[in-house]
Amino acid sequence: MTLSSYITVMHPAIKEIEIRRSRFIASVFPVASESDAIGAIETKRKEHWKANHNCFAYIIGKKQEIQKASDDGEPSGTAGVPILDVLKRRGLCDVLVIVTRYFGGIKLGTGGLIRAYAHVAAAGLAAAEVIEQIPTDLWRTSVDYHLSGSIDNKLRESPYLVKDVQYTDKVSFDVFTRQEESPAYASWIEDLTNGTADNRKIEELYLQKKLPESADR
Numbered sequence: 001m002t003l004s005s006y007i008t009v010m011h012p013a014i015k016e017i018e019i020r021r022s023r024f025i026a027s028v029f030p031v032a033s034e035s036d037a038i039g040a041i042e043t044k045r046k047e048h049w050k051a052n053h054n055c056f057a058y059i060i061g062k063k064q065e066i067q068k069a070s071d072d073g074e075p076s077g078t079a080g081v082p083i084l085d086v087l088k089r090r091g092l093c094d095v096l097v098i099v100t101r102y103f104g105g106i107k108l109g110t111g112g113l114i115r116a117y118a119h120v121a122a123a124g125l126a127a128a129e130v131i132e133q134i135p136t137d138l139w140r141t142s143v144d145y146h147l148s149g150s151i152d153n154k155l156r157e158s159p160y161l162v163k164d165v166q167y168t169d170k171v172s173f174d175v176f177t178r179q180e181e182s183p184a185y186a187s188w189i190e191d192l193t194n195g196t197a198d199n200r201k202i203e204e205l206y207l208q209k210k211l212p213e214s215a216d217r
Helices: 034-047 080-089 109-128 145-157 179-192
Strands: 006-009 013-019 022-030 053-060 066-070 095-102 130-143 161-167 171-178 198-210
Touching: 006 022, 013 109, 022 034, 022 109, 034 053, 034 066, 034 095, 053 080, 066 080, 080 095, 080 109, 095 109, 109 130, 130 145, 130 179, 145 161, 145 171, 145 179, 171 179, 179 198
Parallel strands: none
Antiparallel strands: 006 130, 013 022, 022 095, 053 066, 053 095, 130 171, 130 198, 161 171
16 A cells, blocks of 8 residues: 655644734644534534634645635635635645634724734644654564674664664564655665565554644744
């Protein structure tokens, strides 16, 4: 199986910001399906039933197949679309952002609303920690003891990540490689050990890499 990399958020988060007396509350959720997103939106609307607006946007699918946005009573294009644009610019998927607004009595105007919703959405994403999910293979590389010191040193100097070392009748290294690096890793181990290593891929999984915060903030 070949996994595909994608960008999402690590965990749910809430971020509140006051802009010209209006309270803006960003609620960010990782979501696996559109039904998950709809359920979270309904829950948040019940929680903030006194709010003037509960605007949202979500993107579902590793290729951003499902995209939806709602202004929830704000002027058309001033809330949901700016939130969605933040998600699209960052290449995010499987993410829902709801921005709740309690109106403070000062109108922001079209441009002000667009900037406010984009800013608050980006702040919420920063709190939820945007990550890249990297397709990774986990290898178990077992060698005889007389080779273990050399292999250990080579691995520590390599771009590959050593997860664990086990000592039984042989020395076994559990090593993470990016999936595109796996053929090169297998060949490298073959050469280093003259074909004597027992080198097996034991799992395919995702490793997380935290990405820098957006300039939208």
